[in-house]
Structures are given as structure tokens and as C-alpha cells.
Amino acid sequence: QKEVEQDPGPLSVPEGAIVSLNCTYSNSAFQYFMWYRQYSRKGPELLMYTYSSGNKEDGRFTAQVDKSSKYISLFIRDSQPSDSATYLCAMSGGLSYNNNDMRFGAGTRLTVKP
Amino acid sequence: DGGITQSPKYLFRKEGQNVTLSCEQNLNHDAMYWYRQDPGQGLRLIYYSQIVNDFQKGDIAEGYSVSREKKESFPLTVTSAQKNPTAFYLCASSPPGRRGAFFGQGTRLTVV
Numbered sequence: 001q002k003e004v005e006q007d008p009g010p011l012s013v014p015e016g017a018i019v020s021l022n023c024t025y026s027n028s029a030f031q032y033f034m035w036y037r038q039y040s041r042k043g044p045e046l047l048m049y050t051y052s053s054g055n056k057e058d059g060r061f062t063a064q065v066d067k068s069s070k071y072i073s074l075f076i077r078d079s080q081p082s083d084s085a086t087y088l089c090a091m092s093g094g095l096s097y098n099n100n101d102m103r104f105g106a107g108t109r110l111t112v113k114p
Numbered sequence: 115d116g117g118i119t120q121s122p123k124y125l126f127r128k129e130g131q132n133v134t135l136s137c138e139q140n141l142n143h144d145a146m147y148w149y150r151q152d153p154g155q156g157l158r159l160i161y162y163s164q165i166v167n168d169f170q171k172g173d174i175a176e177g178y179s180v181s182r183e184k185k186e187s188f189p190l191t192v193t194s195a196q197k198n199p200t201a202f203y204l205c206a207s208s209p210p211g212r213r214g215a216f217f218g219q220g221t222r223l224t225v226v
Contacts, residue, residue: 043217104156
């Protein structure tokens, strides 16, 4: 079993839809949960990160963590064609002072159609 | 503009050859990382460095080598011992205590 599982999609939605992206994980030591956006043939860009359980909102994006279920989500409201990208979840235990313990999902490919 | 520069963007290598991928950052970050990205798999850590002249193996270091002679630079050499080197390679950096990393634009290596 992989430490981090993420449905690769592809996921296709119409413009303006609410998008839900999800990851599950097996390591209960994970404390920090991150979402990256990666455009085609580019490097990932950190969208947001949360610590432990709860919600965090940033504009049209909301990250949600449920540690009891080992399940994290990223919601995108009023989705735009420019949101079309691959979304990677990542998580770390926080014991390391830097990020060498990050574990990534395989990414979900999202297309928002005009 | 501050950021991470990887070069070249595309690289072709013949079997049996060593090749070096460049990574330069002007963000003044201490920590730097190399990841490999393959279709259907999450990013996997090859090597990381927390400080100049020091680096540690990640999860898949076999067949790779690195150096960290300057804070700004963290080149990765893919040696002939790496059995399946065709992949997208990503360099990243982060400041102390910050969760998440800043990534470069990647180098796509193809063995021909």
C-alpha cells in the first residue's frame, strides 16, 4: 500500500463548477498537508498547506483535513479554465526541520472546460 | 526575480553516459532537494542538502550523485549506473522551518 493515494483522474468539469480533489494516506505521523498545482511541463507550485486537522481557505481554494479518517481534500469554487492542471497532494511528519520527509500523491489531472 | 533555475529544459543521453543537470537558486535558501517524477507516481526524493558541503541520500539515490559547493547551486549527476533514468527531474529549495518547497521548472531527461 502506498503511503499517499490520489486518484489520477482525469477529471473534467464545466467552468464555474465546484471541484473536489482528494487524497488518503496511511501514515498517522503526518502533521502537515500540502497542495501543489502543476501545469503541463512545469514545476509544481505550492497552493496552500495546513497543519493537523481542520479547514483553511484562500480565495477560491479550501483545504480540508480529517486526520481521523486519514483523508484530505482541496475544493475549488467557481472553477476557471486557468485552473486546468495537475494537483498534487503532499504531506510530512514535521519532525524534520526541512522538507526531506514530504510524501507526494501521484496527482489528479483536472480540466475545466469553458 | 527570485527563483530556481534548472537547465537544460530537455536533455538526451545515450546509454552508458553520465549527464549533469544544473540547479541554481537565488532565494538564499539553505535546503535544496532533487526529486524525480514518473507518470502515475508521486515525486520521489533523490538527494537533499541542508547546508553547503553536506548532502543526504533520499529514497532513490542509487545511480545518482550530487555536490553542494555553493549555497546557490546543487547539480545532479545521473550516472550510467542508473538503470531507468528517463524521467522528469525537479529541483526544489526551502527556507528553514517552512513547510512546502519552491520548485524549478524541471529537466526532462530521455535516454536514447
